Amino acid sequence: KTLDKDKRVSVAKLFFNHIHLRVIFFSFVLFFLISLYSSLFISFFPTFSIVNLFQYSKICIFFVSTSYLLINTKEGKNHLENTILAVLLFNILLAYFQVFTGILSLSNSVLNISSSVGLEDQSFLPRPAGLFLYANQLGFFVSIWYGILLQINQKKYLKSLLMGAVLSVLFLSQSRAVWISLLISSLIIFKSQLGNLFSKLRDLGNTLITHKRLVLLTVALLLFIVLPRLL
Numbered sequence: 001k002t003l004d005k006d007k008r009v010s011v012a013k014l015f016f017n018h019i020h021l022r023v024i025f026f027s028f029v030l031f032f033l034i035s036l037y038s039s040l041f042i043s044f045f046p047t048f049s050i051v052n053l054f055q056y057s058k059i060c061i062f063f064v065s066t067s068y069l070l071i072n073t074k075e076g077k078n079h080l081e082n083t084i085l086a087v088l089l090f091n092i093l094l095a096y097f098q099v100f101t102g103i104l105s106l107s108n109s110v111l112n113i114s115s116s117v118g119l120e121d122q123s124f125l126p127r128p129a130g131l132f133l134y135a136n137q138l139g140f141f142v143s144i145w146y147g148i149l150l151q152i153n154q155k156k157y158l159k160s161l162l163m164g165a166v167l168s169v170l171f172l173s174q175s176r177a178v179w180i181s182l183l184i185s186s187l188i189i190f191k192s193q194l195g196n197l198f199s200k201l202r203d204l205g206n207t208l209i210t211h212k213r214l215v216l217l218t219v220a221l222l223l224f225i226v227l228p229r230l231l
Helices: 011-017 019-041 046-072 076-108 135-149 156-173 176-189 191-230
Strands: none
Touching: 019 046, 046 076, 076 135, 076 156, 135 156, 135 176, 156 176
């Protein structure tokens, strides 16, 4: 279902008529040029750096296609929501599977440490990567999807379930940069609601007192993941 012909716009007009889209698009172009120069002349591994540059440049392609879809198609928002939910759900299930299979393979190694594992990835708990190359990339994209998920119109229980699953994957990714950025962005986004948030947390705390064992187990599991990474 597309808009009428006179209401549809080309990609070129789309960016020339919206200053915010121009700024974002040209920022991507600047990022690409600077990264290409540094990959060719500064990086110790130019080929690997260029491959990663083109991989991250897909963000720009997604941005252009998504903007065009939302503006030129009546059902664009619904298509985008369904696509994000499908990709997000698949990565969540795959991440859980990777953690589970990783735990089962721990008996064949010592604390998941081997000659093929980098220093950053040596941890007590396996780090899932989803469909990405590294766990940090999974955490980065899942954090973006988490921000989009806040704006998606879904049933309350389904949305809460998805948000809980997303947060668990963010913890399992063990990406410290994502943890810190998510904390800072949450404080910025919800700064006007901090008073209500604290009161809700207090009420939640009073409710959880009746489930002390479950709360202590959850906190212990989170600390087991968070503390080693922060240290």
